[in-house]
Amino acid sequence: MKTNGHEDVIEVTDLRRVYGGGFEAVRGITFSVGRGELFALLGTNGAGKTSTVELLEGLAPPSAGRVRVLGHDPYEERPAVRPRIGVMLQEGGFPSELTVAETVRMWAGCTSGARSTEEALEMVGLARRAGVRVKQLSGGEKRRLDLALALLGRPEVLFLDEPTTGLDAEGRRATWELVRELRDGGTTVLLTTHYLEEAEGLAERLAILHEGRIAATGTPAEVTASQPSRIAFDLPDGYFLGDLPPLAELGVTDHETAGRTVRLRTNELQRTATRLLLWAERARVELGGLDIRSASLEEAFLQIAREASGRSDASESAGSAGTVETTARTRKGAAV
Numbered sequence: 001m002k003t004n005g006h007e008d009v010i011e012v013t014d015l016r017r018v019y020g021g022g023f024e025a026v027r028g029i030t031f032s033v034g035r036g037e038l039f040a041l042l043g044t045n046g047a048g049k050t051s052t053v054e055l056l057e058g059l060a061p062p063s064a065g066r067v068r069v070l071g072h073d074p075y076e077e078r079p080a081v082r083p084r085i086g087v088m089l090q091e092g093g094f095p096s097e098l099t100v101a102e103t104v105r106m107w108a109g110c111t112s113g114a115r116s117t118e119e120a121l122e123m124v125g126l127a128r129r130a131g132v133r134v135k136q137l138s139g140g141e142k143r144r145l146d147l148a149l150a151l152l153g154r155p156e157v158l159f160l161d162e163p164t165t166g167l168d169a170e171g172r173r174a175t176w177e178l179v180r181e182l183r184d185g186g187t188t189v190l191l192t193t194h195y196l197e198e199a200e201g202l203a204e205r206l207a208i209l210h211e212g213r214i215a216a217t218g219t220p221a222e223v224t225a226s227q228p229s230r231i232a233f234d235l236p237d238g239y240f241l242g243d244l245p246p247l248a249e250l251g252v253t254d255h256e257t258a259g260r261t262v263r264l265r266t267n268e269l270q271r272t273a274t275r276l277l278l279w280a281e282r283a284r285v286e287l288g289g290l291d292i293r294s295a296s297l298e299e300a301f302l303q304i305a306r307e308a309s310g311r312s313d314a315s316e317s318a319g320s321a322g323t324v325e326t327t328a329r330t331r332k333g334a335a336v
């Protein structure tokens with residue numbers, strides 16, 4: 001199969017993950033990621049992102065459905081897949097007494113074709129911290145060390161589970177730059193993140209997960225295009241909403257006013273904006289603080305999650321499929 005003209009490197013078909021106690025964290029999701037693509041999995045807390053990524057990394061078998069990474073089953077054929085992927089888990093664990101450089105060297109010992117310790121630390125901006133014990137690193141520095149280890153074996157596929165959580169603004173930007181460079185160099189990246197601007201800026205395509213299902217998927221532009229755009233302005237003294245042309249004629253779907261401020265929503269931004277501005281020109285009206293903008297990914301995300309919540313409340317009685325995972329993880333306050 002091919003996605004956007006690229007050979008599929010990750011294929012997920014009707015994937016399900018059921019934890020002990022019968023809780024279904026992943027409820028039948030399907031998506032694919034082409035070689036060299038950066039795909040973001042977004043979702044509210046507990047949406048099932050980590051549960052999905054762990055199946056892709058081969059850390060557990062699916063309860064039902066199918067996963068292929070580089071053409072292999074990552075759980076059943078782990079030896080074929082593991083050397084070709086890099087994994088940055090949400091909570092990495094390092095021996096705290098080792099220094100940063102010792103940690104990388106130890107990891108390099110188990111990695112074939114590893115980068116040099118210097119190169120790996122340079123890439124993530126930790127070169128100057130090489131001699132520091134891991135226990136003395138800040139939370140953000142530990143995330144960068146995690147990233148260095150994930151990059152060590154020059155992976156074809158990189159799994160990044162919330163890579164910038166805990167990083168300051170500069171660290172986040174540096175990580176984005178690095179991830180972009182890796183993608184441009186042909187690395188396939190699957191990213192989970194809570195930062196919507198991270199997904200908007202980095203991902204070619206994304207999926208929004210909600211309660212174990214894909215609620216929306218597409219390019220960031222496609223996902224935001226499903227939401228109305230906004231136009232806001234202040235009317236001058238003596239003018240009222242009723243002085244505008246009929247809102248339906250402008251293509252406005254929703255509006256609100258607060259004093260002289262008018263906020264319009266539309267699914268036809270160009271048409272609404274053009275008609276509004278033509279009216280203002282003809283009527284010689286100055287629209288103060290004029291602000292015209294498409295929906296942001298954040299707005300789209302919130303709206304999609306709200307809509308999906310409504311839908312899942314209605315279909316909660318639907319049954320689940322597949323085998324149940326019996327080894328409970330202790331990492332999260334699980335709903336079991």
Ligand SMILES: Nc1ncnc2c1ncn2[C@@H]1O[C@H](COP(=O)(O)OP(=O)(O)OP(=O)(O)O)[C@@H](O)[C@H]1O
Binds near residue numbers: 020048
């Ligand atoms: N070992 C487990 N046993 C039972 N339930 C679990 C287990 N691990 C996770 N869960 C539950 O599965 C659901 C999905 O969790 P998951 O960690 O995949 O979500 P997430 O989208 O990564 O969330 P977050 O953004 O908060 O990290 C949650 O309700 C979580 O409590």
